[in-house]
Amino acid sequence: xxxxxxxxxxxxxxxxxxxxxxxxxxxxxxxxxxxxxxxxxxxxxxxxxxxxxxxxxxxxxxxxxxxxxxxxxxxxxxxxxxxxxxxxxxxxxxxxxxxxxxxxxx
Amino acid sequence: xxxxxxxxxxxxxxxxxxxxxxxxxxxxxxxxxxxxxxxxxxxxxxxxxxxxxxxxxxxxxxxxxxxxxxxxxxxxxxxxxxxxxxxxxxxxxxxxxxxxxxxxxxxxxxxxxxxxxxxxx
Numbered sequence: 001x002x003x004x005x006x007x008x009x010x011x012x013x014x015x016x017x018x019x020x021x022x023x024x025x026x027x028x029x030x031x032x033x034x035x036x037x038x039x040x041x042x043x044x045x046x047x048x049x050x051x052x053x054x055x056x057x058x059x060x061x062x063x064x065x066x067x068x069x070x071x072x073x074x075x076x077x078x079x080x081x082x083x084x085x086x087x088x089x090x091x092x093x094x095x096x097x098x099x100x101x102x103x104x105x106x
Numbered sequence: 107x108x109x110x111x112x113x114x115x116x117x118x119x120x121x122x123x124x125x126x127x128x129x130x131x132x133x134x135x136x137x138x139x140x141x142x143x144x145x146x147x148x149x150x151x152x153x154x155x156x157x158x159x160x161x162x163x164x165x166x167x168x169x170x171x172x173x174x175x176x177x178x179x180x181x182x183x184x185x186x187x188x189x190x191x192x193x194x195x196x197x198x199x200x201x202x203x204x205x206x207x208x209x210x211x212x213x214x215x216x217x218x219x220x221x222x223x224x225x226x227x
Contacts, residue, residue: 001168034213036151043201043217044143044151050213087151091211094167095141095153 002026002090006098013078014106021073021101023088028068032092035064035073038100039084047086048073080105108132110202110218117224118192125188126221128202135183136160139205141214142176142187146198154200156210157185165210192225199223 003026013019023033031051036044046055048064051071061076075082083105088098113127128140142154155166157176164176175188189196199222203214 032211036214038151043220044203044214045217046206046213046215049206049215055215085150089151089213091213093211094165095211097151097153100150 002029002093002096004088004090004096004098006086006088006101008101009099010102010104012104012106015078015080017078019075019078019103021075021086021103023066023071023073023098025069025071025090025092029090029092031067032090033064033066033071034089034091035062036087036089037082037084038087042084044087050091075103078103078105108204108216110204110216112200112202112218112221115222115224117226119227120192120194120225122192122225123188123190124192124223125186126200126223128185128187128218130183130185130204136180137208139208139210139212140176140178140185141203141205143201143203143214144170144198145201145220146195154187156205158210159185160208189223194225196223197225 005024007022033051035048038044052064085100090096136159141156144152154170157164173190177186199220202218204216205212206215
């Protein structure tokens, strides 16, 4: 199985900050990388597909980049409602998720 | 609008069987695969497998081969997850999630609200 590693585990930020969340695959997965947001006691929500493709209804402050084995989710100007856990998912082979990055607001 | 509505919370004893449902609406059920994802308390997401809603063929992740079974009631646009011989470690929230493409390896564009299963003697 392809192992997905996310960093950092926790990120504490101030509203208005620009943040970057990292996801690394144990082998190249081209752009078959998807990002999700899960708020407390909610279902996950798809944010970005195929590394950088935007999803209808998702605020434009969320963007994705990368290919191969290194990927980044960026949030431009974090808002308090962005608190939650962010997961990356390998879509190249049988799906596997990263361990998540928890985003907190200071 | 597209919705996946799952059955309610379950409390079971070790050794029992549970069957969780996921009713889809707002799209053609057989055009998109259905996945199942486990989230243990305080833990991350784990893909359990998927079922091809066109052929009914299930595919299980290695860890979920044996006691787990995916099935369909296509006429009711409903997918099911059955877990046999329940163990304490099956305590988790289980999500159904629609595949965004026809492939087993896909992103998940719509999710159910989750079904909480508690296994305790």
